[in-house]
Amino acid sequence: MKVSQRERYISIAAGVVVALFVLDQFALSPWFSRWTAADTRIADQKDRLAQAKQTFDGGERANRRWAEISKRTLKADAPAAESQILNAARQWAQTAGLSLTSLKPERSEKEQGFMKITIRATANGSLSQITRFIDEAGDSPLPVRIADLQISAHKEGTDDLSMLIGLATIYQPVVSQTAGTEANR
Amino acid sequence: MLFGSRNILGLALGDRTIQCAQIATAGGRSVVERLARYELPPGVGYEQPDALGALLKTFLREHHFTATHTMIGLPLRWLVTHAADLPPADPAAACAMLRLQVERLSSDGELDMVYDCVGEPGGDIAKQVMLVGVLRPQLDRIGKFADAAGLTPVGVTPTALIAGDAMNQSMLLLADHGTELVVRRDGAAQSWRHWRAMPRQAPSELPVWSGELRRNCALAGRSGAMTLVDAVGLDEARRKQLDDLAGGEPMASADIAAEIRPDALNGAPPGSRAGMFIPAIALGAAGRSAAAPRVNFARSRLTPPRVRRFGRWRITAVAAGLLLMTGLAALYVTMQRREGEAARLEARFKQQQPELKTAKADITRFSYGRRYFEMRPPVLDCLKQITRTFRDGEPIWVTTFTMKDTGKGRMQGKSTEQRVILAVLDRLRGDANFSDVQLQDMREGSGREREVMFSISLTYHGGRNGS
Numbered sequence: 320m321k322v323s324q325r326e327r328y329i330s331i332a333a334g335v336v337v338a339l340f341v342l343d344q345f346a347l348s349p350w351f352s353r354w355t356a357a358d359t360r361i362a363d364q365k366d367r368l369a370q371a372k373q374t375f376d377g378g379e380r381a382n383r384r385w386a387e388i389s390k391r392t393l394k395a396d397a398p399a400a401e402s403q404i405l406n407a408a409r410q411w412a413q414t415a416g417l418s419l420t421s422l423k424p425e426r427s428e429k430e431q432g433f434m435k436i437t438i439r440a441t442a443n444g445s446l447s448q449i450t451r452f453i454d455e456a457g458d459s460p461l462p463v464r465i466a467d468l469q470i471s472a473h474k475e476g477t478d479d480l481s482m483l484i485g486l487a488t489i490y491q492p493v494v495s496q497t498a499g500t501e502a503n504r
Numbered sequence: 505m506l507f508g509s510r511n512i513l514g515l516a517l518g519d520r521t522i523q524c525a526q527i528a529t530a531g532g533r534s535v536v537e538r539l540a541r542y543e544l545p546p547g548v549g550y551e552q553p554d555a556l557g558a559l560l561k562t563f564l565r566e567h568h569f570t571a572t573h574t575m576i577g578l579p580l581r582w583l584v585t586h587a588a589d590l591p592p593a594d595p596a597a598a599c600a601m602l603r604l605q606v607e608r609l610s611s612d613g614e615l616d617m618v619y620d621c622v623g624e625p626g627g628d629i630a631k632q633v634m635l636v637g638v639l640r641p642q643l644d645r646i647g648k649f650a651d652a653a654g655l656t657p658v659g660v661t662p663t664a665l666i667a668g669d670a671m672n673q674s675m676l677l678l679a680d681h682g683t684e685l686v687v688r689r690d691g692a693a694q695s696w697r698h699w700r701a702m703p704r705q706a707p708s709e710l711p712v713w714s715g716e717l718r719r720n721c722a723l724a725g726r727s728g729a730m731t732l733v734d735a736v737g738l739d740e741a742r743r744k745q746l747d748d749l750a751g752g753e754p755m756a757s758a759d760i761a762a763e764i765r766p767d768a769l770n771g772a773p774p775g776s777r778a779g780m781f782i783p784a785i786a787l788g789a790a791g792r793s794a795a796a797p798r799v800n801f802a803r804s805r806l807t808p809p810r811v812r813r814f815g816r817w818r819i820t821a822v823a824a825g826l827l828l829m830t831g832l833a834a835l836y837v838t839m840q841r842r843e844g845e846a847a848r849l850e851a852r853f854k855q856q857q858p859e860l861k862t863a864k865a866d867i868t869r870f871s872y873g874r875r876y877f878e879m880r881p882p883v884l885d886c887l888k889q890i891t892r893t894f895r896d897g898e899p900i901w902v903t904t905f906t907m908k909d910t911g912k913g914r915m916q917g918k919s920t921e922q923r924v925i926l927a928v929l930d931r932l933r934g935d936a937n938f939s940d941v942q943l944q945d946m947r948e949g950s951g952r953e954r955e956v957m958f959s960i961s962l963t964y965h966g967g968r969n970g971s
Contacts, residue, residue: 346832350839357842364849371853371860378863381870388877431872432865453883462876465883469906475918476901487909489876 392461393491397427400490401436407461408440408486415451417442417482425485433489437466440486445478446470452482462489511537513564513571513655514788516663516735517578517646518681520544522560523735525781526571527762527788534762534789539769539781540567553645557652564653567770574655575791576646577663577783578638578801580684580698584617586635590625598626599805606635606806616640620804622665623692634693635806636662636799643801658791660801663783665693667733669798670786671758676717676750677733677783685720692798714749721750733758733782737775758782762789881909886964889938890915893931900924911964914944918955922946925958937966 322330394400401424412419421441428435442452449470456463466485473479516523526538542563548556588605590598606619617637625633643660650657668675668686677684682700686693697720721730732755738746747754762785764778772781790797814822886907894900900919907913919925925946932941945959 342828342832347835350835354835354839354842357839357846360846361842361849364846364853367853368849368856371856374860374863374867378866381867385866385870385873389873393873432869433873450884450887457880457884460877462873463880464876465881465909467906467908468883469904471904472902475903487876489873 389462393489395491395493397434397436397490397492400434400488401438403461404436404438404463404486404488407459407463408438408456411452411455411459412440412442414455415444415448417444417448417452430489433491435487435489437485437487440482440484442482442484443473444480444482446480449480449482452484456486463487511571512658512788512791513569513574514784514786514791515574515576515650515655516679516783516787517550517576518679519579519581520549521680523781523784524564524567524569525784525788526569527785527792529792530763534785534792536760536762536764536768536778536781536785536788538567538569539764539772539776539778539784540564540569541772541776541781550642550645550649553647553649554652557649557654560649561653572654572656573658573791574650574653575666575787575797576650576657576660577666577787578646578660579679579681580662580664580696581682581700582638582642583662584637585696586637587632588621588635589630589632591630592628593626595624595626602633602635603806603808606637609635609637618643618801618804619806620799620801621806622798624798625805634695636665638801647802657802659797659803661787661790661797661799663787664696664698665799666790666797667758667783667786668693670761670782670789671731671733673731673756674729675731675733675758676755677735678738679735679783683717685717687720717746717750730755731758732756735780735783737777737780760785881907881911882964882966883907885937885966886911886913889935889964889966890932893928893935898924898927900928907964912940913962913964915960915962916958918949918957920955922956925956929960932960932962938962938964 392403394403405422405424408422409419419440419442421439423439425437425439427437442449444452453465453468456465464487466487468485469483471481471483473481511526511528514523514525514527516525520543522542522544524538524540524542525536528535528537540563542560544556545559548559550556586605586609588602590601593601602619602621602625606617609619610617616639618640619635619637622634622636638660646660647657663679664675664677664684664686667677668688672688672691674687675685677686682698684696684698686696688694730750732743732746734743734757758779760778760782769776769778778785887905890905898919899921900917902915902917904916905913906915925943929941929943932938940961940963942961943958944961945957947957949955949957
């Protein structure tokens with residue numbers, strides 16, 4: 320059968336269209352999709368890596384700063400930490416002129432990799448003496464934090480007050496620190 | 505004919521001389537920049553094209569010729585001529601017929617010739633065209649000669665025919681290699697003749713020469729209708745003698761339709777005139793012209809068209825296919841690279857996970873631990889701010905104050921007037937250091953003095969970093 324020139328052109332055009340369609344189905348579209356997906360993954364990973372770098376830098380800064388502020392005063396065992404806070408509370412009361420009526424450890428609990436000890440103190444005195452006590456606790460280089468405070472008047476119209484204060488301190492057990500370091504490795 | 509080049513060199517070849525003219529175009533006009541005549545040294549000829557080309561190259565450089573393209577003119581003596589009859593036919597068919605005749609001529613004579621035809625083949629009426637041929641070895645030597653001279657030929661054509669086209673009139677050309685006569689009719693060269701004899705030769709040879717001249721002038725019509733192109737520089741006496749020999753009427757002298765630069769004659773022998781270089785100037789101008797010369801052995805219309813091994817469509821299809829394949833390969837490689845980059849980044853991020861976990865733990869530990877050193881609850885600040893909300897003389901007093909390390913507090917007290925309690929409450933609410941200020945309870949006591957007991961809860965968030 321003889322094929323005319325026109326039929327030949329039509330056949331070629333049809334072949335080209337089919338070839339392009341097949342090419343698009345099996346190569347162009349899938350490859351462009353993979354390319355786009357790869358670009359998205361690259362962008363995401365770059366963001367994550369940038370955030371990770373910020374975290375690394377923040378971790379390093381935190382470690383440096385923590386080493387500065389916690390040296391000498393952060394204890395590694397419970398008796399030492401408890402003794403440190405009890406002695407400090409007694410010393411602050413004495414300095415402030417407060418009459419310390421009660422001082423006792425209350426509880427010990429684990430928090431954020433630290434062990435937290437809370438002691439409760441009861442004292443009587445004037446507002447200025449209570450203020451001095453709080454001031455001493457606030458300015459202390461020890462790891463201490465006022466957990467709660469209650470000030471009550473013994474008698475209305477007088478500066479005779481009763482203070483019930485909860486003081487919290489922390490220590491970092493050596494064992495848990497080593498375990499934590501090993502876990503991190 | 506020549507595009508993109510600033511100037512062109514017309515080379516009119518003779519047996520022992522070469523006329524050179526460098527033509528440029530300025531403002532649509534041809535400008536003759538350089539004129540020179542090169543005399544072939546003894547022992548060197550066109551049979552040594554490389555040596556001759558090298559010598560010409562040196563000569564051109566010494567005389568400041570800068571053109572790289574050239575139109576080469578040949579003497580009529582180097583050519584053969586045949587008349588060919590053509591029936592009415594379109595130009596393509598006419599060329600095909602002429603090509604057949606050229607093949608027959610070449611096979612009969614067993615000579616390798618290159619032919620072109622004068623005038624346009626084809627038309628509505630039968631006509632006779634002139635076939636002009638040159639030996640292919642001679643043409644090849646000229647090509648080598650131009651190549652050795654550092655020149656690219658844009659055409660190789662008979663000098664006299666180009667000069668005749670430039671004059672647009674029958675023409676007698678006197679050159680060193682002989683005399684050439686071109687008879688034109690209806691705007692095209694119809695016949696031509698050439699002699700070795702020269703009017704400068706001995707008077708004893710003139711009768712032979714003059715007879716030929718007179719006959720051909722008669723063919724051209726009359727001597728007065730003929731232009732004389734004097735490339736040898738006849739004196740007045742010889743010129744008069746020539747006019748007499750041609751038939752009595754003085755021939756018109758050829759004029760140059762181009763601007764001549766004052767320093768153009770830097771390479772011509774002393775006593776030369778620009779008019780003596782008309783053949784080379786005409787060649788250069790033809791090279792710059794948009795129209796191709798009517799006879800061009802370099803691109804003859806009678807050369808059989810080259811049979812393409814592959815059709816244009818096939819070449820285009822293969823090129824498109826190659827382009828497509830290259831594009832696909834580039835796309836695939838790029839995609840693979842991007843995926844590889846993504847995988848590499850993911851692996852790097854995964855590898856950093858343990859260190860990242862450690863860093864996060866360090867930050868968390870520091871954030872928690874610093875609360876015991878640097879971010880203690882601002883109890884005193886809170887007490888100070890609360891004290892400021894009380895006024896001297898107001899009948900109100902606080903019996904109990906409680907505060908947690910979260911900033912939440914509670915204040916209990918008494919007053920003799922509810923108005924005062926509400927005033928304190930308003931002041932607390934107006935203080936930016938407090939929020940969630942709520943009156944929890946307010947009731948009258950049971951005593952005789954009718955005291956009002958109250959309880960206010962609040963959250964202190966000012967002075968977080970103080971202690």
